[in-house]
Amino acid sequence: MNWQVISHSLPIFAQAFKLTLWLSLVGILGSLIVGALSSLIQYFKVPILSQLFTAYVELARNTPLLIQLFFLYYAFPVIGLKMSATTCGIIGLIFLGGAYMAEGFTGGFSGVNQTQIDNGKALGMNNLQLARYVVFPQGFALSMPALAANVIFLIKETSIFSVIAIPELTNTALDLIGMYYRSNEYLFVLVVAYAIVLIPVILLLNLLERRVRYGTFGD
Amino acid sequence: MEHSVINVLFVGNNFARIMQGLWTSVWISVDSLAAGLVLGTLLGILRTLPSKPLRFILRLYLEFFRIVPTIVLLYLVYYILPRSFNISWPASWMAILAFALWVAAEFSDIVRGAIESVPVTQKESGLALGLSKTQLFRYVLLPQAVQLELPATINLATRVIKTTSLLMMISIMDVIAIGQQIIEANNQKYPTAVFWIYGLIFILYFIIDYPLSLWSKKLAAKENR
Amino acid sequence: MTEEILRVENLNKFYGDRHILHDINFTLHQGEVLTLLGPSGSGKSTLIRCLNGLEDFSSGAVYFKGEKIKPTDKNWQEIRQKIGMVFQSYDLFPNLTVMENILLAPTKVQKRAKDQVAQEAEGLLKDVGLEKYADSYPRELSGGQKQRIAIVRALIMHPEVMLLDEVTASLDPEMVRGILQIMTKLSKKHHMTMIIVTHEMGFAEQIADQVLFLEDGRILENTPGKAFFAQPKTERARDFLESMDF
Numbered sequence: 001m002n003w004q005v006i007s008h009s010l011p012i013f014a015q016a017f018k019l020t021l022w023l024s025l026v027g028i029l030g031s032l033i034v035g036a037l038s039s040l041i042q043y044f045k046v047p048i049l050s051q052l053f054t055a056y057v058e059l060a061r062n063t064p065l066l067i068q069l070f071f072l073y074y075a076f077p078v079i080g081l082k083m084s085a086t087t088c089g090i091i092g093l094i095f096l097g098g099a100y101m102a103e104g105f106t107g108g109f110s111g112v113n114q115t116q117i118d119n120g121k122a123l124g125m126n127n128l129q130l131a132r133y134v135v136f137p138q139g140f141a142l143s144m145p146a147l148a149a150n151v152i153f154l155i156k157e158t159s160i161f162s163v164i165a166i167p168e169l170t171n172t173a174l175d176l177i178g179m180y181y182r183s184n185e186y187l188f189v190l191v192v193a194y195a196i197v198l199i200p201v202i203l204l205l206n207l208l209e210r211r212v213r214y215g216t217f218g219d
Numbered sequence: 220m221e222h223s224v225i226n227v228l229f230v231g232n233n234f235a236r237i238m239q240g241l242w243t244s245v246w247i248s249v250d251s252l253a254a255g256l257v258l259g260t261l262l263g264i265l266r267t268l269p270s271k272p273l274r275f276i277l278r279l280y281l282e283f284f285r286i287v288p289t290i291v292l293l294y295l296v297y298y299i300l301p302r303s304f305n306i307s308w309p310a311s312w313m314a315i316l317a318f319a320l321w322v323a324a325e326f327s328d329i330v331r332g333a334i335e336s337v338p339v340t341q342k343e344s345g346l347a348l349g350l351s352k353t354q355l356f357r358y359v360l361l362p363q364a365v366q367l368e369l370p371a372t373i374n375l376a377t378r379v380i381k382t383t384s385l386l387m388m389i390s391i392m393d394v395i396a397i398g399q400q401i402i403e404a405n406n407q408k409y410p411t412a413v414f415w416i417y418g419l420i421f422i423l424y425f426i427i428d429y430p431l432s433l434w435s436k437k438l439a440a441k442e443n444r
Numbered sequence: 445m446t447e448e449i450l451r452v453e454n455l456n457k458f459y460g461d462r463h464i465l466h467d468i469n470f471t472l473h474q475g476e477v478l479t480l481l482g483p484s485g486s487g488k489s490t491l492i493r494c495l496n497g498l499e500d501f502s503s504g505a506v507y508f509k510g511e512k513i514k515p516t517d518k519n520w521q522e523i524r525q526k527i528g529m530v531f532q533s534y535d536l537f538p539n540l541t542v543m544e545n546i547l548l549a550p551t552k553v554q555k556r557a558k559d560q561v562a563q564e565a566e567g568l569l570k571d572v573g574l575e576k577y578a579d580s581y582p583r584e585l586s587g588g589q590k591q592r593i594a595i596v597r598a599l600i601m602h603p604e605v606m607l608l609d610e611v612t613a614s615l616d617p618e619m620v621r622g623i624l625q626i627m628t629k630l631s632k633k634h635h636m637t638m639i640i641v642t643h644e645m646g647f648a649e650q651i652a653d654q655v656l657f658l659e660d661g662r663i664l665e666n667t668p669g670k671a672f673f674a675q676p677k678t679e680r681a682r683d684f685l686e687s688m689d690f
């Protein structure tokens with residue numbers, strides 16, 4: 001292990017680190033929105049839309065991100081849709097993550113007691129109001145563990161962006177290895193970088209989960 | 220358009236080659252799973268033992284795999300084995316090693332969770348019958364745990380299968396690598412080949428994974444009832 | 445004759461092949477209290493849930509103030525704002541405080557001004573003796589307190605009729621009396637129209653203008669309250685009253 005090699009690479013890795021963080025953040029937020037939306041649509045069995053979203057969730061969950069990205073990046077231009085690698089990456093991650101989050105939310109929503117729904121209905125709420133005031137807030141607390149696992153999963157999935165040459169952490173490490181042949185050093189920095197991103201996230205999510213479970217919510 | 224599908228996919232042995240690539244992905248998944256489940260069961264059982272240092276080390280092992288993305292694991296094995304240990308295995312063996320270690324980590328957590336969630340009364344009534352610790356594991360805890368862990372295990376299998384899409388990254392001739400070759404060979408004559416080939420591979424993965432995740436969901440729903 | 449509030453005509457309900465409610469007919473007038481009696485499993489909850497569309501029924505009709513309710517989701521949702529309901533399981537929304545529980549529907553569903561509703565809510569809380577608990581969360585309250593809040597939460601919608609399904613059945617005996625008093629006061633003082641399912645026979649006798657006695661999904665008796673308790677017409681009703689130790 002040559003420390004000089006490592007310290008020289010740090011500025012480049014810092015750049016990549018920022019990009020990984022940013023891509024993760026956008027991907028996770030987008031996935032949460034798409035996931036919540038598609039789960040609610042499935043929950044309330046909105047005609048046509050709910051079948052469409054079910055098909056989407058199954059397709060996205062049961063195929064690898066890599067092939068989804070290849071499709072977006074290499075196949076879409078053939079039918080006239082050309083997007084930058086980063087755009088493809090984000091769309092791909094949200095496509096995949098939205099489906100995972102939808103499953104997470106659905107698990108939580110299905111744990112909301114039928115009596116709670118009945119109470120909401122008896123108070124005259126429509127589906128939108130039921131979703132907003134009853135199903136979502138209570139189901140969200142129950143979904144937390146699954147959503148947290150998905151957050152970690154999605155951050156790790158950004159490593160696959162390396163295959164379409166987005167200069168995030170993994171891609172940067174591979175580039176450097178290709179150029180300078182110092183695999184031990186660069187792989188070491190790469191693993192440490194993922195640890196720096198993920199350890200605080202894991203701790204934070206654990207804390208949040210406990211807060212939601214024992215805090216003001218669900219008795 | 221129609222013609223290009225037929226020409227690219229079914230002319231020559233292209234389709235057969237894709238299937239061969241798929242087979243490579245499948246057997247690497249199966250081997251990794253088999254090795255990973257055996258090792259994972261062992262580690263999982265060890266994690267239920269009272270030894271603190273042992274638990275700590277195994278926990279570290281698990282956390283390492285929780286933090287490092289699979290593609291990075293693949294490269295770790297791919298670069299470090301030959302360069303630092305002078306081991307020159309075929310790439311497919313290295314992939315199996317990386318995947319198996321990862322599967323073992325995840326599965327050890329599933330096994331531990333399942334064993335710990337077998338009700339205490341079951342353990343006590345086993346002990347009350349005069350079973351030894353090993354017998355208790357063998358005849359009471361493991362059989363019940365296996366049933367509890369089945370959905371999560373199937374889920375893990377679907378993830379391993381999806382992860383085989385990374386094999387091409389360490390130059391294994393998997394379904395995607397072969398797909399790329401076919402696309403390159405046909406790019407001049409049939410520019411839409413890329414669409415059909417990747418579309419086909421997408422569907423192939425779905426055909427393998429979807430029934431498994433359906434099965435796992437069914438089992439999980441049954442357990443919750 | 446006072447105004448008609450609810451009328452049920454030839455209502456039938458199936459769960460799969462099982463015929464749960466057979467040809468139910470009755471009418472409820474303004475200010476009347478109808479008690480729904482019958483053994484467990486006779487279909488009381490199912491019937492009461494059909495009246496605000498929580499269950500759909502197979503045939504027949506429900507009329508609200510003389511108008512037939514078209515059984516669409518949208519219609520039921522409108523109607524439910526005028527039909528209050530309280531359940532046996534006192535399910536407040538666990539993630540909201542007492543006050544938030546009470547304000548939610550009037551402000552979000554009926555779009556009434558929050559400060560006015562809040563003022564009214566304070567008055568109602570005082571009526572049920574819980575004004576101190578406005579900012580508590582449901583898990584800090586006892587069952588009886590939660591049930592009182594659930595009644596307030598329904599009342600603040602200004603319903604024209606209240607459906608109360610065994611609201612004291614899951615409570616500790618010492619909690620029961622307070623809830624019964626609230627219902628009595630609602631009827632005697634505020635002339636609230638109510639349908640009450642209960643196993644408290646003394647309370648039923650004292651409050652009922654009309655008794656529906658249900659068994660196996662059929663109305664066996666539809667009698668004025670006094671008459672039912674003095675002299676049940678059917679043997680089944682007599683047995684029932686006896687079994688209730690009454």
Ligand SMILES: Nc1ncnc2c1ncn2[C@@H]1O[C@H](COP(=O)(O)OP(=O)(O)O)[C@@H](O)[C@H]1O
Nearest residue numbers: 459462464482483484485486487488489490491
């Ligand atoms: N969701 C349901 N599915 C099938 N059968 C039901 C359902 N709910 C109630 N029942 C049946 O309908 C009958 C009436 O139930 P219910 O209205 O709860 O009676 P009660 O409130 O008088 O005790 C019972 O036989 C019960 O088993």
Ligand SMILES: [Mg+2]
Nearest residue numbers: 488489490610
């Ligand atoms: Mg009932």
